[in-house]
Amino acid sequence: MTNYEIRQEVDTFMFEGHDTTAFAIAATLYYLSINRQIQTKVVEELNTIFGDDKHRAISHEDLQNMRYLEMVIKEALRLYPSVPxxxxxxxxxxxxxxxxxxxxxxxxxxxxxxxxxxxxxxxxxxxxxxxxxxxxxxxxxxxxxxxxxxxxxx
Known part of the structure; x- marks a missing residue:
């Protein structure tokens, strides 16, 4: 590959990674905003994980326990794919x-x-x-x- 072709590939990865991440966050927030019951379940899951300590750092184990939130994100991306x-x-x-x-x-x-x-x-x-x-x-x-x-x- 030429330097120019490599630069094009890097530009694509940089833009697409940023764009799809931003879209995933926006789609999930939108999905939660129009589904009050689902939003409530996510908050309950987070309250179960964090309890009263809302300011502590999030651990890898915490992320592994966010099973319902993970399903919500996947469903939001299924309904609102970043590449339609x-x-x-x-x-x-x-x-x-x-x-x-x-x-x-x-x-x-x-x-x-x-x-x-x-x-x-x-x-x-x-x-x-x-x-x-x-x-x-x-x-x-x-x-x-x-x-x-x-x-x-x-």
């Missing part, structure tokens, strides 16, 4: 079960939707068809490789 969708371009003809993906097809997985609805095979096929239609409509754009200027400042 991602796309990929099919590089070679691929068959996956009953689906056939053509070379050059742009596919998109929408985590945000998949976590909210049980998709039937018909729903899934309709989504795939929509992606195929969009792929044809934007074929010239999707075939273009995005190249960053090596001299640009990141």
């Amino acid at each position: 969708f991602f796309g990929r371009k099919v590089l070679k003809e691929t068959k996956l079960g009953f689906l056939q993906f053509s070379h050059g097809l742009f596919t998109e997985t929408q985590n945000f939707i998949l976590t909210r609805k049980n998709l039937t095979q018909k729903d899934f096929l309709l989504k795939i068809k929509l992606v195929e239609i969009l792929s044809v409509m934007f074929h010239s754009v999707l075939d273009q490789e995005i190249v960053l200027d090596k001299d640009s400042q990141c």
Whole structure:
């Protein structure tokens, strides 16, 4: 890898790590704010762990005992994923079960939707068809490789 490519990778990791952590905290706080009963259970769990000593340092053991809070965070991230969708371009003809993906097809997985609805095979096929239609409509754009200027400042 060139120094420029390494710098791009580091920039990606630094931004994504910060962004996803901030989003996880925001999603969990939002989830707790709209679910009073769950918020109450989290407070009860924390009171059980810390008792009257609210100012002591948190230990590794304390974190291990926050089982309910851990489930709340995971559920918040399931409902509000930090990466709500991602796309990929099919590089070679691929068959996956009953689906056939053509070379050059742009596919998109929408985590945000998949976590909210049980998709039937018909729903899934309709989504795939929509992606195929969009792929044809934007074929010239999707075939273009995005190249960053090596001299640009990141």
